[in-house]
Amino acid sequence: MSFSGFVVQLLNGLAGASSLFLVAAGLSLIFGVTRIVNFAHGSFFMVGIYVAYTLVEKLGSSLGFWPALLIAALAVGVLGALIEVLLLRRIYKAPELFQLLATFALVLVIKDAVLWLWGPDELLGPRAPGLKGSIEILGRQFPSYDLFLIVVGPLVLGLVWLLLTRTRFGTLVRAATQDREMVSALGVNQAWLFTAVFALGALLAGLGGALQLPREPATLEMDLNTIGAAFVVVVVGGMGSLPGAYVAALLIAEIKAVCIWLGVVQIFGIDVSFSKLTLMVDFLVMAIVLVWRPWGLFGRPQAPSRYVGMQEEPLRRPSNAYLIAAAVLALMLAVLPFLTVNSPYTMVLMIDLLIAALFATSLHFIMGPAGMHSFGHAAYFGLGAYGAALLVRSLHLPMELALIVAPVVAALGALVYGWFAVRLSGVYLAMLTLAFAQITWAITYQWDSFTGGSNGLTGVWPSEWLSNKQAYYWLTLVLVGAGVWWLRRVLFSPFGYALRAGRDSVLRADAIGIDVKRMQWMAFVIAGTVAGLAGALYAFSKGSISPESLSVGKSVDGLVMVLLGGIQTLAGPVVGAVTFTWLHDTVARNTDYWRAMLGAIILILVLLFPQGIAGSVKQLADRWRAPKNESEADAKLKEVKA
Numbered sequence: 123m124s125f126s127g128f129v130v131q132l133l134n135g136l137a138g139a140s141s142l143f144l145v146a147a148g149l150s151l152i153f154g155v156t157r158i159v160n161f162a163h164g165s166f167f168m169v170g171i172y173v174a175y176t177l178v179e180k181l182g183s184s185l186g187f188w189p190a191l192l193i194a195a196l197a198v199g200v201l202g203a204l205i206e207v208l209l210l211r212r213i214y215k216a217p218e219l220f221q222l223l224a225t226f227a228l229v230l231v232i233k234d235a236v237l238w239l240w241g242p243d244e245l246l247g248p249r250a251p252g253l254k255g256s257i258e259i260l261g262r263q264f265p266s267y268d269l270f271l272i273v274v275g276p277l278v279l280g281l282v283w284l285l286l287t288r289t290r291f292g293t294l295v296r297a298a299t300q301d302r303e304m305v306s307a308l309g310v311n312q313a314w315l316f317t318a319v320f321a322l323g324a325l326l327a328g329l330g331g332a333l334q335l336p337r338e339p340a341t342l343e344m345d346l347n348t349i350g351a352a353f354v355v356v357v358v359g360g361m362g363s364l365p366g367a368y369v370a371a372l373l374i375a376e377i378k379a380v381c382i383w384l385g386v387v388q389i390f391g392i393d394v395s396f397s398k399l400t401l402m403v404d405f406l407v408m409a410i411v412l413v414w415r416p417w418g419l420f421g422r423p424q425a426p427s428r429y430v431g432m433q434e435e436p437l438r439r440p441s442n443a444y445l446i447a448a449a450v451l452a453l454m455l456a457v458l459p460f461l462t463v464n465s466p467y468t469m470v471l472m473i474d475l476l477i478a479a480l481f482a483t484s485l486h487f488i489m490g491p492a493g494m495h496s497f498g499h500a501a502y503f504g505l506g507a508y509g510a511a512l513l514v515r516s517l518h519l520p521m522e523l524a525l526i527v528a529p530v531v532a533a534l535g536a537l538v539y540g541w542f543a544v545r546l547s548g549v550y551l552a553m554l555t556l557a558f559a560q561i562t563w564a565i566t567y568q569w570d571s572f573t574g575g576s577n578g579l580t581g582v583w584p585s586e587w588l589s590n591k592q593a594y595y596w597l598t599l600v601l602v603g604a605g606v607w608w609l610r611r612v613l614f615s616p617f618g619y620a621l622r623a624g625r626d627s628v629l630r631a632d633a634i635g636i637d638v639k640r641m642q643w644m645a646f647v648i649a650g651t652v653a654g655l656a657g658a659l660y661a662f663s664k665g666s667i668s669p670e671s672l673s674v675g676k677s678v679d680g681l682v683m684v685l686l687g688g689i690q691t692l693a694g695p696v697v698g699a700v701t702f703t704w705l706h707d708t709v710a711r712n713t714d715y716w717r718a719m720l721g722a723i724i725l726i727l728v729l730l731f732p733q734g735i736a737g738s739v740k741q742l743a744d745r746w747r748a749p750k751n752e753s754e755a756d757a758k759l760k761e762v763k764a
Contacts, residue, residue, distance in 0.1 A: 126260035128380075129260055129262075130264055131382055131383040132380075134379055136376070139275060139374075140272060140274050141271060141334055141337075142330075143279070143371040144275070144278060144327065144333070145326070145348055145352040146352045146359070147278070147323075148324060149327070150359075150364060151295070151323045151364075155298045155316060156316050156319065156320065158210065159221070159225070160225050161349060162205070162232065163324075163327055164346060165228065165232040165233065165345040165349075166198050166327035166331070167330055167344060167348045168233075169198050169232065169236065170330065172331075173197050174335045175247050175335060177194050178190045178335065188250075191329075191333065191335070194332040195328040196325065198327065198331070199325030202320050203320065205320075205324075206317050209725070210224065210225075214316075219489075219681075220728055223685040223728055226681075227722070228725075229346070229721070231718045233345060234716075237342060237715070244339040247336055248336065249336050254266070271337070274333065275371075278329075282326075283365075286364075294310055294315055295319060298319075350560075354374065354404045354408045355370045355371045357418055358373070358412075358418055359421070361418065361421055369419060378404070385397050401567065402560055402564035406557070408553060408557045409554060409557040412546060412550055413545075416546045417550065437622070452603065469595050473594065473663050474663075475699070475704065476598050477656050478679075479602060480652060480659070481656040481657075482695035483605070483609055484502075484652035484656065485649065487612075487613075487645065488645050488649045489684055489689060491613055491618060491625065492621050492622075492641075492642055492645040494543070494547075494642060495552040496555040496677075498559025499649070499677050499681075500676035501539065501555075501559035501563075501672055502532040502650035502651075502657070503657040503671060504566065504667075504669075505650075506532040506656065506658045506661075507528075508573060508657075510524045510582065513527055515582065520585065521583075521584050521588070522585065524658065525601075525662075532651060533647050533651040533654060536650025536651070537643075537647050541643060543555050544643050556674070556677070559674070562672055566672055575669075576668075579666060583665050598663070601655065602656075605652045612648060624636055682698070683699040685734060686702055686727060687734050687736045688733055688737025688738070689734060697735050697736040706720060
């Protein structure tokens with residue numbers, strides 16, 4: 123831990139912060155104006171480095187290295203504009219979360235497009251001309267190109283700041299950030315303003331990717347890795363604040379650099395590996411900042427809004443026809459094993475579908491009726507799964523008892539995380555849940571002696587009487603049915619009504635004496651308990667568990683399931699979970715480019731069913747019943763008059 127090494131690591135942090143800031147700046151601009159949480163922004167970064175690789179390889183000798191990088195960034199900006207015009211412009215009036223679902227589908231499509239064009243191998247670009255060497259700093263060599271990147275960050279920040287404060291376009295962007303409807307009422311072409319901002323944000327992300335070409339190889343994992351870090355930077359700095367994004371990028375990059383410099387340090391006789399903290403230090407910083415300043419370092423607190431928005435129809439108890447249909451479906455599911463004796467894989471798939479339905483229903487419980495958006499619900503699924511596995515392997519408890527205790531483990535996690543999360547709202551709440559989930563994942567991934575680390579835990583099998591897949595399917599069917607039924611019962615209890623009242627209007631709920639935060643906290647615990655049960659069932663169905671069950675991808679899958687089915691209907695999460703899991707399984711087994719096909723299907727469903735599959739079916743049914751109800755009302759009115 124020499125001083126020279128410390129200085130060099132700080133400089134490495136500055137270089138990394140510049141590239142991260144370029145992505146975060148574009149993401150902050152797009153969210154500030156369009157209010158879209160753009161999951162595809164990391165894909166623009168990835169496309170930027172791949173396009174730069176091709177342009178430098180094909181045109182570098184004639185056009186030059188640096189012009190090729192700029193053209194790559196411009197190409198990504200054009201791609202962003204096309205995506206905004208052809209897709210996003212059609213769904214601006216859809217709920218914000220459905221826009222998020224559309225951008226997630228774009229991630230899948232773009233990833234497979236890059237795979238098809240450039241292949242699966244890593245691509246390492248050439249060194250930058252004029253910056254191939256290194257300079258000596260305190261006796262250590264430091265790359266000249268990294269010094270160039272250190273300068274690029276403040277330079278781009280200054281140029282974008284001038285654009286936003288010294289031009290008419292910048293004035294419109296800042297005005298749209300404050301009040302989009304007012305800008306439109308003043309005669310500004312809002313559609314083209316959105317397109318220009320989206321293209322500018324994509325260009326900045328593409329530039330960030332292109333500038334990384336001489337520094338690191340282009341890989342297919344860059345999109346999700348980058349978007350996670352960019353979200354953290356934007357939230358820590360304060361949504362919509364470019365200076366805040368730059369300061370947050372510096373803060374996180376330098377803390378990571380210091381952790382790498384420290385390495386393994388002995389504290390009170392215990393070896394502590396600070397270098398392992400780099401997997402979660404950014405999310406740890408975000409969690410601390412959001413607990414301390416819920417609006418970020420440079421953000422501004424928002425006053426409680428008196429606008430209660432569009433009211434959802436009140437939840438109604440199921441009709442007799444609905445109950446009969448549910449009973450018939452349950453009976454069909456119960457006899458299914460007898461009809462699929464010659465197809466063992468069908469039982470495996472059906473168990474996965476049931477577990478996915480329970481997981482999605484638990485997430486819908488806090489997203490729909492409670493109005494809290496969670497990007498880290500996989501934490502409770504994973505805690506339940508690991509809790510069941512560790513209870514069986516370490517404490518040698520029977521599987522039946524582990525199924526009871528494991529959801530309690532997940533409930534304890536939700537109890538702790540929920541206490542902090544419910545004090546925030548909107549995107550900040552969602553990002554804090556993501557931070558907690560990533561911290562949990564990082565601990566699980568690195569605690570080799572307890573959780574098995576990256577290898578996970580194996581040998582987690584059900585009891586002997588459940589070793590047959592048919593028997594385990596029936597157990598899963600009973601527990602999943604009980605979990606879904608219990609969540610529905612809670613929603614029609616006084617607690618459920620109070621929960622929905624707090625979602626619709628916090629001020630009115632407070633005025634009549636409802637402790638909204640306490641209700642939301644309890645909702646977190648209930649949802650975490652049910653998600654933990656789903657995780658425990660998953661662990662025993664697979665016989666093993668790995669850190670993937672707590673990853674961001676698992677949380678995103680849950681979001682997709684809920685949104686695909688429809689967030690405003692109680693049947694939505696079940697429909698969405700079955701549809702998404704079945705599509706994922708079917709498409710993945712029939713094509714190498716399953717992500718693109720799955721993404722395209724999701725995009726089509728989003729465009730055709732903006733309220734989700736179940737929500738759109740409900741709308742059609744309501745429209746079909748409306749004329750009939752009106753005619754019956756007219757007939758009764760005539761009878762009264764007669």
